[in-house]
Amino acid sequence: MEKIIFATGNEGKMKEIREILKDLNIPVLSMKDAGIHVDIVEDGDTFEENAVIKARTIMQLTGQLVLADDSGLEVDYLNKEPGVYSARYAGEHTSYHIKNRMIVDRLNGVPDEKRTARFVCVIAAAFPDGTILTTRAAMEGRIGYEEKGANGFGYDPIFYLPEYGCTSSELTMEQKNECSHRGKALRQMKEKLKDLLK
Numbered sequence: 409m410e411k412i413i414f415a416t417g418n419e420g421k422m423k424e425i426r427e428i429l430k431d432l433n434i435p436v437l438s439m440k441d442a443g444i445h446v447d448i449v450e451d452g453d454t455f456e457e458n459a460v461i462k463a464r465t466i467m468q469l470t471g472q473l474v475l476a477d478d479s480g481l482e483v484d485y486l487n488k489e490p491g492v493y494s495a496r497y498a499g500e501h502t503s504y505h506i507k508n509r510m511i512v513d514r515l516n517g518v519p520d521e522k523r524t525a526r527f528v529c530v531i532a533a534a535f536p537d538g539t540i541l542t543t544r545a546a547m548e549g550r551i552g553y554e555e556k557g558a559n560g561f562g563y564d565p566i567f568y569l570p571e572y573g574c575t576s577s578e579l580t581m582e583q584k585n586e587c588s589h590r591g592k593a594l595r596q597m598k599e600k601l602k603d604l605l606k
Contacts, residue, residue: 411435413442415462415476420561421590425475428585428594432601436475444469455480455492456542459532467534475597479529479590481563483551485515485522494563508555508566515551523550527567527576529589531597541600545592549576559584 412434414425422438429436439445448465452458455478462476480494490497490511498507515523526546533541547569555565557577564576569587572579576588585591 411437411472413437413439413444413466413470413472413474415439415448415466415474418561421477424581424585424588424590425594427581428591429598432598432605434605439466442470442472450478450492452478453492455528455530456532456544458492459530459542460534460540463532463534464540467536471536473536474534475531476534477529477531477590477593479527481511481525481527481567483511483515483523483525485518485524486511504562504565505555508563511551511563512553512566520550523552525549525551525567527563527589529593531590531593533597533601541597543593543596543600545589545596547576547587547589547592 414422414436416422416438417440426436444466446469448462450458450461452461458478459476462478463474466476467474480491482488482491498510526548528544528546530542530544549567549569552566552568552575556575557565559579560577567576569576572583576584
């Protein structure tokens with residue numbers, strides 16, 4: 409296996425991914441690095457379905473091992489919204505400042521114990537022989553009252569982690585890789601890949 413393509417163009421995400429997968433000693437390319445410009449229609453009903461759609465689409469285009477993730481925020485008080493629609497919540501081109509403000513506003517007056525939420529991440533691996541593997545992990549927390557921190561992206565600034573006493577955006581990269589939904593799901597996938605790449 410000479411390289412792995414990760415089906416994303418998000419550089420913030422690629423930093424985390426490369427850090428976690430570096431001991432596989434295989435270059436991990438983003439779609440941009442690999443020169444792939446394609447719009448993938450994520451029309452699955454679950455994180456698993458969307459991750460598999462992305463991984464399989466790019467694998468069929470390239471003939472390479474492709475990893476993809478689908479992740480999102482589930483807010484219990486909002487019936488697990490925005491869920492699989494996290495990126496498209498309030499419109500795909502709406503800034504996360506606005507999305508974060510909307511979620512905080514929708515929880516106005518809701519006490520801490522009812523502000524429970526989680527980030528969910530599913531990683532899918534699509535192999536050239538048609539094999540598909542998936543892993544799933546979550547990071548539990550609750551929705552804060554305002555945006556805090558500059559080390560994250562997306563919903564990180566409003567996602568409060570009681571055990572750390574701060575938001576996901578206030579964690580260091582090391583702390584985040586250790587406890588994040590993507591970090592956990594990626595490490596599970598890395599173990600599966602290590603066994604297969606032996």
